[in-house]
Amino acid sequence: MHRLQWEEAQQKDVILYPEGMVELNQSSAEILKLCDGSRTPIQIITELEEKFSTSGLTNDVNSFLEDALQNGWIQQA
Amino acid sequence: MAGSNKLKITPPRWLLAELTYKCPLQCPYCSNPVDYAKHSSEIGTEDWKRVLTQARKMGAVQLGFSGGEPLTRQDLPELVQHARQLGYYSNLITSGYGLTEEKIIQLKEAGLDHIQISIQASTQELNDHLAGTESYQTKKEVAHLVKKHGYPMVLCVVIHRENIHQMPEILAMAEELGADYLELANTQYYGWAHKNRDLLMPTKEQFEEAEAIAQAYKEKVAGKMKIYYVIPDFHEDRPKACMNGWGTTFLTIAPDGVALPCHSARDLPGLDCPNVTEHSIEEIWNESKAFNFFRGNEWMKEPCSSCDEKEKDFGGCRCQAYMLTGDMYKTDPVCSKSPDRHVIHEALDSARESALSADEQPLIFRNSKNSKKYS
Numbered sequence: 242m243h244r245l246q247w248e249e250a251q252q253k254d255v256i257l258y259p260e261g262m263v264e265l266n267q268s269s270a271e272i273l274k275l276c277d278g279s280r281t282p283i284q285i286i287t288e289l290e291e292k293f294s295t296s297g298l299t300n301d302v303n304s305f306l307e308d309a310l311q312n313g314w315i316q317q318a
Numbered sequence: 319m320a321g322s323n324k325l326k327i328t329p330p331r332w333l334l335a336e337l338t339y340k341c342p343l344q345c346p347y348c349s350n351p352v353d354y355a356k357h358s359s360e361i362g363t364e365d366w367k368r369v370l371t372q373a374r375k376m377g378a379v380q381l382g383f384s385g386g387e388p389l390t391r392q393d394l395p396e397l398v399q400h401a402r403q404l405g406y407y408s409n410l411i412t413s414g415y416g417l418t419e420e421k422i423i424q425l426k427e428a429g430l431d432h433i434q435i436s437i438q439a440s441t442q443e444l445n446d447h448l449a450g451t452e453s454y455q456t457k458k459e460v461a462h463l464v465k466k467h468g469y470p471m472v473l474c475v476v477i478h479r480e481n482i483h484q485m486p487e488i489l490a491m492a493e494e495l496g497a498d499y500l501e502l503a504n505t506q507y508y509g510w511a512h513k514n515r516d517l518l519m520p521t522k523e524q525f526e527e528a529e530a531i532a533q534a535y536k537e538k539v540a541g542k543m544k545i546y547y548v549i550p551d552f553h554e555d556r557p558k559a560c561m562n563g564w565g566t567t568f569l570t571i572a573p574d575g576v577a578l579p580c581h582s583a584r585d586l587p588g589l590d591c592p593n594v595t596e597h598s599i600e601e602i603w604n605e606s607k608a609f610n611f612f613r614g615n616e617w618m619k620e621p622c623s624s625c626d627e628k629e630k631d632f633g634g635c636r637c638q639a640y641m642l643t644g645d646m647y648k649t650d651p652v653c654s655k656s657p658d659r660h661v662i663h664e665a666l667d668s669a670r671e672s673a674l675s676a677d678e679q680p681l682i683f684r685n686s687k688n689s690k691k692y693s
Contacts, residue, residue, distance in 0.1 A: 246407075
């Protein structure tokens with residue numbers, strides 16, 4: 242029902258759904274791109290921390306994933 | 319009038335493609351112009367493809383195929399396919415009438431993202447009466463088929479005095495049909511609805527009761543079905559932020575190729591709305607008189623021009639201001655700060671009187687015969 246897509250005109254990733262659109266900031270988009278059904282939340286966090294050479298992302302990522310689940314952007318596998 | 323040169327023009331995001339004014343239904347609250355019969359020409363497939371391409375290039379991403387009944391256009395699957403290739407999220411806004419399983423599959427393969435079906439009421443008798451066409455059973459079957467083929471399904475029910483008492487049954491019907499979204503659209507009094515306002519406008523008590531029922535249901539189905547509630551602006555004290563601001567987000571193309579900043583704008587005088595057969599979307603959006611007419615806020619009169627809420631609601635709806643006061647520059651009379659607010663009270667009183675009266679007037683149905691009278 243939701244489609245994640247790069248919008249050239251906006252230079253942004255967006256989520257598209259029936260008659261609506263959410264513009265994503267870069268970090269939200271990075272998280273969502275990893276939600277492809279093949280990774281656990283822990284793997285997503287590890288991968289992001291490696292990619293951006295940082296640590297302590299657990300709380301932020303988890304709370305975003307909860308919101309995303311609530312909004313129906315992702316589903317629990 | 320025209321916006322100042324310094325004004326930054328944002329690109330369109332939402333394209334509403336009104337493919338045709340033809341429709342097998344005759345709903346008396348239709349938002350199409352009452353004189354649609356005189357705009358019967360339709361632009362061709364290649365024109366529509368060019369419009370889709372040009373608008374997409376500028377940044378339009380949500381696309382509504384609407385009408386009339388868009389299914390009456392034989393080139394719909396071709397247009398859907400073109401839209402998908404361009405990266406639109408395409409929404410089919412349909413009565414469901416004439417939508418077969420074969421067509422549902424064909425449109426899915428073409429890349430259609432979502433189908434919105436309208437149902438007029440929760441009972442066959444009232445649905446078929448309001449639609450002016452026997453369509454209730456078909457619509458319910460189509461709703462099941464839409465779900466079966468994996469589309470997100472939005473059920474749209476326009477709410478007015480004839481069906482507002484069915485709110486509990488409407489909610490239950492939407493849940494039973496497996497709607498992902500239910501749009502409870504309180505009638506907006508434009509076009510045909512304006513003509514039938516005395517007969518369609520519910521009383522304040524009816525609104526409040528229906529809204530409370532819908533709100534309670536919202537919690538019951540949270541996580542399963544989303545409920546959108548389109549507010550009845552006559553009962554508010556601030557106007558709606560119409561079209562998210564004139565020429566900021568929405569672009570409507572009428573069946574004959576006329577480009578409109580909102581779907582009612584062809585009723586406004588002196589806009590000279592441009593046609594896509596003569597101009598590119600970029601020219602229309604950025605340079606045309608019509609799209610610059612109410613951009614920004616230099617056009618505003620008092621009390622809007624000095625109002626601290628003008629950036630929030632943009633003075634409300636230009637079409638409503640024109641329709642109800644005869645002056646399209648005025649504050650939308652829905653606003654309690656408007657010196658014309660009395661016209662809203664008068665409309666509500668008049669509708670209440672009609673609701674309480676035993677002398678029932680017939681609804682004016684949206685059909686070619688009636689439209690010719692207004693043309």
